[in-house]
Amino acid sequence: MSECYQQALKSKEASRQIALLTTEEKNEALRAIANEIMNREKDIQEANNKDLEYGRNQGLSNDLLDRLRLTHERLLSMATGLQTLIDLPDPTSAQPEKWTREDGLQIENHRVPLGVVAMIYEARPNVTVDAAGLCLKAGNAVLLRGSSSAVHSNKALVSAMRSGLKSCGLPETALQLVNPESRDTVKELGQMRGLVDVIIPRGGAHLIQTVIAQSTVPVIETGVGNCHLYIEETAQKDMAIDIAVDAKTDRPSVCNAVETILVEKKWAEIYGEELIEALLSAGVTIKGDEWIQRLNPTVEPATEEDWGTEYLSPVVAVRSVSDTESAIAHIRTYGTAHSEAIVTENDEAVQSFQDQIDAASVYHNASTRFTDGAELGYGAEIGISTQKLHARGPLGLGALTTNKYVIKGNGHMKGGRS
Amino acid sequence: MSECYQQALKSKEASRQIALLTTEEKNEALRAIANEIMNREKDIQEANNKDLEYGRNQGLSNDLLDRLRLTHERLLSMATGLQTLIDLPDPTSAQPEKWTREDGLQIENHRVPLGVVAMIYEARPNVTVDAAGLCLKAGNAVLLRGSSSAVHSNKALVSAMRSGLKSCGLPETALQLVNPESRDTVKELGQMRGLVDVIIPRGGAHLIQTVIAQSTVPVIETGVGNCHLYIEETAQKDMAIDIAVDAKTDRPSVCNAVETILVEKKWAEIYGEELIEALLSAGVTIKGDEWIQRLNPTVEPATEEDWGTEYLSPVVAVRSVSDTESAIAHIRTYGTAHSEAIVTENDEAVQSFQDQIDAASVYHNASTRFTDGAELGYGAEIGISTQKLHARGPLGLGALTTNKYVIKGNGHMKGGRS
Structure with missing residues (x-):
């Protein structure tokens, strides 16, 4: 069993616990995460410096180095982003649609978390925090597969966020960084149908097309805009x-x-x-x-x-x-x-x-x-969908949920009613 | 260019015309289709007899032969099903969500047809008519890839339905039967991302898993119920x-x-x-x-x-x-x-x-x-989704639509507002 598969199993396990949290419990976790990121600013910036130095040695363009850089302002803006999420309504706590059949069978259609969301993205470490925050707020666990060029920064950010979760008594495995050194992990995640509920690739056209071609897990295509x-x-x-x-x-x-x-x-x-x-x-x-x-x-x-x-x-x-x-x-x-x-x-x-x-x-x-x-007024977004299934356009918290019919009877049978 | 690809191109073309029809025009087409099916009952049953005879020679089980059989009652029930669709509300004519930003930018989120729907299914000819009716009512074109064991029945049904479309001045290519003799057509359809908007496989576990594994086009997984x-x-x-x-x-x-x-x-x-x-x-x-x-x-x-x-x-x-x-x-x-x-x-x-x-x-x-x-009160259904993306549970007309943001300004710029 590969490391990535083991992580996905733990993620599914954690997702069950996260799905049952109240909105207030999730908000408390987001607050703790924001605080931990600011508390660990020094560690995070040191880690980021390693990535930047490695990037410079590898000849990364100034543009890419700039995307990679975590300044005080950028960390602060991540924390502010998490605060925005706290203020947004929880899509899973919306009133379900309800109706009752003539025979008394009661039908409710609830919004529930997707479960395990896998994000596959490029060198922007802010996606690590945005995606984790959005997924948590909607009640999901998340597998983060970032770029190897941001590996130290992402490790430091995820470590801080996991401390935040831990301080609230929540499973740290709700947020996991998948090994970015191996291309195989992208393909592996794509084959975990039933374990990973959705893959959201975020980045250039090549990344997105690769993910789509390799995945049997449903993918939300994002972002390529001609x-x-x-x-x-x-x-x-x-x-x-x-x-x-x-x-x-x-x-x-x-x-x-x-x-x-x-x-x-x-x-x-x-x-x-x-x-x-x-x-x-x-x-x-x-x-x-x-x-x-x-x-x-x-x-x-x-x-x-x-x-x-x-x-x-x-x-x-x-x-x-x-x-x-x-x-x-x-x-x-x-x-x-x-x-x-x-x-x-x-x-x-x-x-x-x-x-x-x-x-x-x-x-x-x-x-x-x-x-x-x-x-458009949706607060944060996890990407912009350019496919027609599930949701099209900017994806907000609602796109990180699915529905569940909850049906209550009193001994209702289909064949036995006559 | 393969025959199947050419059919998909024609389907996309037709979908643009179908998408612009009013609800009344679509209902008229459904009525014409129902009439043509009953008018051609004799032809359809002759064609069905060929499939049944071939099936018996191939040693199909009585159960499978029964699913394949088109009796007068079953044709009538197809026509009744189309009438039910006529009575259901058109999901694309629902009022869009609307909101206006403080700067006056007006945002509307409309429900619109998916475009081209490919149905891949087994030997039940009633799916041919159900799927065509549902797709049309929601404003889509449909590619029907049924089973080779029902090929004569499906040809006769599609021919009748296309006459119905033609009699209303609508493009017959909105309903096309894809060659069921070749397994390649299932794979081909699955690779037509951007041309085919969604694939809905309906049938046994093996069929569904094959479609998922072979497709980059988004698939709605249906039906396997343990x-x-x-x-x-x-x-x-x-x-x-x-x-x-x-x-x-x-x-x-x-x-x-x-x-x-x-x-x-x-x-x-x-x-x-x-x-x-x-x-x-x-x-x-x-x-x-x-x-x-x-x-x-x-x-x-x-x-x-x-x-x-x-x-x-x-x-x-x-x-x-x-x-x-x-x-x-x-x-x-x-x-x-x-x-x-x-x-x-x-x-x-x-x-x-x-x-x-x-x-x-x-x-x-x-x-x-x-x-x-x-x-559940949704009228007809095109399958029961067991995946979380797009829709879960019984799929009705709404699942055959997507959304489109229509945004109106008066010279609104993002950077130029200061």
């Missing part, structure tokens, strides 16, 4: 340009940033140059089709590959389209069903776009950057 | 015996029938013989542990394998337990999280059982046979 902004003929100039710049540059490295702008030619004939200049001034590299290249000599040629690329950087593809149908057809071909926006003053175009675009979020006259649990 | 009835010390004698007989014999071949009865020794010491006799009189073969074998000489010895067996026939395993905790431990080890029942007058035992048993349906003093869409 998002589009379509500027229709009647779009207000300033609004369209502002939204384009915001959706591309507010935070280019995240999944809800825009990667391709589709511009209707009639609009672009008048305002296209100004759009391009605004993007260039904001430091964006532009790749355009031939029609767009005519607008500005710095526009680089876009290839077929660009339409399918999630740049996650200050680069945007721009394509001219002749009408709303062409824009929709482009998005259907290249989109990842994450966040798609139209800027227009034409109600018919809005309706057609919203009806025909099949995505987690469809926007009218707003930036795609709002596809985010906190922005 | 269900338990636990008779606690304080159970009323008559109630416990009635429920045991009903849960085992009302319809032994279905997934919500009981397969193992756990009896508390203190109860069985007094009433055990009577329980065994009642089951024997109802024609049930009993396999018991040593303690149970003492009660009646006809009880056969149960092996470890029996605890894990879904008999789907008039056979039941009976095991003696010493308390509620042992019963729960047994169910955790051998159960399939489908339907689990306790008969007791002890409130503490009820609470402990309901809290600790992790299953789609947990019963108190009632037969497990009520785990069924129609019994």
